[in-house]
Amino acid sequence: MTHLETDVLVIGAGAAGMYAAMAAAGEGADVLLLDKSLIGRGGATIMAQMTVAVALGEQDEDDWRRHLDDTLKAGRGICNEELSAILCHDAPARIREMDGWKVGWARDPGNDRIACVKAPGHSAKRCVYVDFLDTGPAIAQTLRTRVGRTRGVTRLSGMSVRDLTSDGGRVVGAVAVNVEDGRVVTVAAKAVILAAGGLTKLFQRNSASTNMGGDAYALALRAGADLVDMEFPQFFPIGHLAPRLVGMDPIMWDPFRYKLGGRLLNGRMEEFMHTYGEVDDGTYNAPRDITSYAIVKENEAGRGSPAGGAYLSFTHVPEEELRAAFGPTIDLLLKNGIDLTRDAVEVAPIAHFHMGGVRVDGRLRASVPGLYAAGEAVGGANGANRLSGNALSEAMVFGERAGRTAAQDVAGTAQGWTEAAAAPALALLDQVRARAQATPEGAVAETTRTWRDLQALMWDKVGLMRTEDGLTEALGEIRAMSAALPDLTLARGARFNSVVEEWFELRGALQCAEAVTLSALNRRESRGAHQRLDYVQTDPSFERNQVVRLRDGRLESEWVALTRIDPARFEEEEAA
Amino acid sequence: MQGEEQQTVPVTVMRGLDRDDMQSQSFDVPFVPGMSVLDALIWIRGHADPSLAIRYSCINANACKECSVMVDGQVEYACTARLTPAGATVAPLENKTVIRDLVTDLAPSRERLDKLLASRR
Numbered sequence: 001m002t003h004l005e006t007d008v009l010v011i012g013a014g015a016a017g018m019y020a021a022m023a024a025a026g027e028g029a030d031v032l033l034l035d036k037s038l039i040g041r042g043g044a045t046i047m048a049q050m051t052v053a054v055a056l057g058e059q060d061e062d063d064w065r066r067h068l069d070d071t072l073k074a075g076r077g078i079c080n081e082e083l084s085a086i087l088c089h090d091a092p093a094r095i096r097e098m099d100g101w102k103v104g105w106a107r108d109p110g111n112d113r114i115a116c117v118k119a120p121g122h123s124a125k126r127c128v129y130v131d132f133l134d135t136g137p138a139i140a141q142t143l144r145t146r147v148g149r150t151r152g153v154t155r156l157s158g159m160s161v162r163d164l165t166s167d168g169g170r171v172v173g174a175v176a177v178n179v180e181d182g183r184v185v186t187v188a189a190k191a192v193i194l195a196a197g198g199l200t201k202l203f204q205r206n207s208a209s210t211n212m213g214g215d216a217y218a219l220a221l222r223a224g225a226d227l228v229d230m231e232f233p234q235f236f237p238i239g240h241l242a243p244r245l246v247g248m249d250p251i252m253w254d255p256f257r258y259k260l261g262g263r264l265l266n267g268r269m270e271e272f273m274h275t276y277g278e279v280d281d282g283t284y285n286a287p288r289d290i291t292s293y294a295i296v297k298e299n300e301a302g303r304g305s306p307a308g309g310a311y312l313s314f315t316h317v318p319e320e321e322l323r324a325a326f327g328p329t330i331d332l333l334l335k336n337g338i339d340l341t342r343d344a345v346e347v348a349p350i351a352h353f354h355m356g357g358v359r360v361d362g363r364l365r366a367s368v369p370g371l372y373a374a375g376e377a378v379g380g381a382n383g384a385n386r387l388s389g390n391a392l393s394e395a396m397v398f399g400e401r402a403g404r405t406a407a408q409d410v411a412g413t414a415q416g417w418t419e420a421a422a423a424p425a426l427a428l429l430d431q432v433r434a435r436a437q438a439t440p441e442g443a444v445a446e447t448t449r450t451w452r453d454l455q456a457l458m459w460d461k462v463g464l465m466r467t468e469d470g471l472t473e474a475l476g477e478i479r480a481m482s483a484a485l486p487d488l489t490l491a492r493g494a495r496f497n498s499v500v501e502e503w504f505e506l507r508g509a510l511q512c513a514e515a516v517t518l519s520a521l522n523r524r525e526s527r528g529a530h531q532r533l534d535y536v537q538t539d540p541s542f543e544r545n546q547v548v549r550l551r552d553g554r555l556e557s558e559w560v561a562l563t564r565i566d567p568a569r570f571e572e573e574e575a576a
Numbered sequence: 577m578q579g580e581e582q583q584t585v586p587v588t589v590m591r592g593l594d595r596d597d598m599q600s601q602s603f604d605v606p607f608v609p610g611m612s613v614l615d616a617l618i619w620i621r622g623h624a625d626p627s628l629a630i631r632y633s634c635i636n637a638n639a640c641k642e643c644s645v646m647v648d649g650q651v652e653y654a655c656t657a658r659l660t661p662a663g664a665t666v667a668p669l670e671n672k673t674v675i676r677d678l679v680t681d682l683a684p685s686r687e688r689l690d691k692l693l694a695s696r697r
Contacts, residue, residue: 002689002693037633037640037642038633038640038642038682038683038684038687039683039684039687041633041639041640041641041642042633042634042640042642043633046633046634046637046639046640047634047637047639047640049637136639137639148686154692155686155687156687156688156689156692157683157684157687157688158683158687158688158689159689178689180675180679180681180689181675181689181690183689185689208635209633209634209635209640210632210633210634210635211633243610244608244609244610244611245610245636246610246611246612246636246655246656246658247612247636247637247638247653247655247656248636248637248638249634249636249637249639250636336610337610444624444625444626445626445627446626447626448621448622448626449622449626452622491626491627492627493593493627493676495593495629495675495676496629496631496675496676496677496679497627497629497676498621498626498627498628498629498630499626499627502626
């Protein structure tokens with residue numbers, strides 16, 4: 001066994017984690033930055049092909065308060081306004097900082113103004129990007145280079161954190177495994193920042209990377225921390241459905257729509273958004289929650305596309321215009337057999353983001369001392385429906401703030417690590433390892449199948465259209481799957497044992513699934529991404545947030561009042 | 577294509593913990609036109625042998641670059657290499673140390689636990 005010590009431990013190395021690590025080191029802290037995958041390559045950031053929302057005011061007249069208004073409106077009345085304000089207020093500083101680090105924001109032709117597009121739900125041209133479809137990769141690359149040059153940050157790839165360790169109600173470190181050789185590593189830390197992203201992998205159709213299985217939420221739950229708004233996974237309405245594409249992210253049609261419009265059509269090649277109170281007509285303005293709902297409803301009415309979605313067509317856009325907007329991508333599409341001047345593609349909703357997450361205060365502190373969160377791991381800033389472009393802003397803004405706060409909070413304090421605190425996690429590791437080694441010759445591991453079952457269950461019963469019966473059944477099935485977990489067949493071997501990795505991932509994913517399902521069951525109304533077929537109206541009495549936590553091994557939930565702020569006072573306090 | 581038996585293609589993977597002692601293993605993978613080699617490897621893990629070790633993160637986006645392997649002798653990203661009806665042979669990268677099956681030590685040395693521990697000794 002190996003023991004490491006650090007002031008600040010950052011779990012997850014996407015934009016949020018890398019930003020947090022740099023900010024903590026900037027305050028003089030010793031930082032250990034871990035990722036299950038490779039630093040700056042796994043996670044959601046690198047997959048983001050779209051935009052970053054930020055009120056720079058370079059194109060339209062704009063300021064952070066207008067961005068805040070749009071964010072709160074999209075959030076359907078239940079955003080944590082303090083977190084939303086932080087997101088919108090700090091985003092310009094982060095985006096200009098990234099510009100200084102040469103991330104490569106697209107510029108207007110002929111001048112130096114940062115190009116901005118108007119994504120759905122925004123009242124101004126406010127969304128910056130890197131051409132072509134390179135926003136996330138460019139951010140990841142820039143931060144990877146910066147964090148590599150930051151003194152005080154130690155990076156470790158391929159480290160899977162099994163549990164946080166707590167002593168006297170305070171988080172004091174973590175127990176992890178070096179996946180390549182199976183070595184157990186204990187980490188004493190004065191502060192731990194969770195930046196390991198969301199849970200979209202829980203749903204069958206998702207745009208997630210392989211490590212979006214809810215790790216951050218499950219680690220927080222097991223450490224006794226509160227989660228909030230867990231009933232709100234976001235479904236991106238026009239994820240690619242057919243024909244099969246390789247080498248492209250399913251979210252790719254979003255930038256196509258905000259640059260070129262495109263037409264969303266049902267299986268009869270007719271526009272349909274007007275039936276749901278929105279206008280399409282070749283524009284891209286309808287909110288995500290309403291578009292997702294409309295596509296599902298068209299399919300229910302027998303008006304879907306052949307693969308069960310809707311058509312997205314750019315056939316009316318001249319080829320020169322297509323090429324000017326997306327040159328290299330047009331060639332990639334042709335290689336995939338898709339000629340946009342001739343062919344419509346099929347799109348459908350796909351799990352894309354989680355609005356819920358770790359409940360934090362305005363300094364990104366979780367409800368348990370010593371624990372912080374950043375990026376998608378945080379719940380609350382986006383309410384019931386996230387405005388497009390806010391995910392990357394949130395990653396950078398919350399990352400910077402969490403890193404800075406954590407380092408300041410623990411400066412000059414002592415480690416609180418005790419061996420007793422790590423004992424339960426180490427005992428479970430030993431137990432699972434012994435079971436894996438005892439697997440009979442020829443036995444087929446069951447972890448992958450259980451993952452598939454969970455994804456299908458979540459998609460069918462806890463996905464876009466929810467009912468009391470479906471959610472109740474799902475809750476029962478999730479609990480049964482959790483109960484069966486200790487008996488799943490594993491596979492032998494210490495080195496890169498994907499089956500054991502999957503087992504631990506499932507343990508957390510099932511806890512997250514239960515939190516999502518229980519929260520969805522309790523919210524007997526429809527709001528934003530949470531659509532109940534049996535409670536179709538938005539009910540003002542549910543203008544509250546739902547908190548879930550683990551107590552004595554059971555999930556309990558509690559309704560709490562909304563967090564409201566006065567933007568003018570917020571601005572004064574930020575300036576002070 | 578209802579009623580027809582689904583076409584399968586042979587996918588051969590090299591397995592083992594040591595480059596000098598790898599065994600090949602073949603699987604019949606259901607063929608879907610347009611599928612990637614990574615799709616086939618994920619199918620094998622999901623339906624035939626979950627213990628097959630592969631490294632990938634972004635799955636489909638050609639972004640993370642973690643799924644570098646040899647496909648029929650060429651260095652490829654498994655997520656962008658298309659599987660053909662002739663099937664494929666997939667092996668670990670040749671210039672890297674084999675960790676297990678198709679997984680090699682891709683992480684930069686400054687991000688590796690063994691290097692960190694060695695530097696602190």
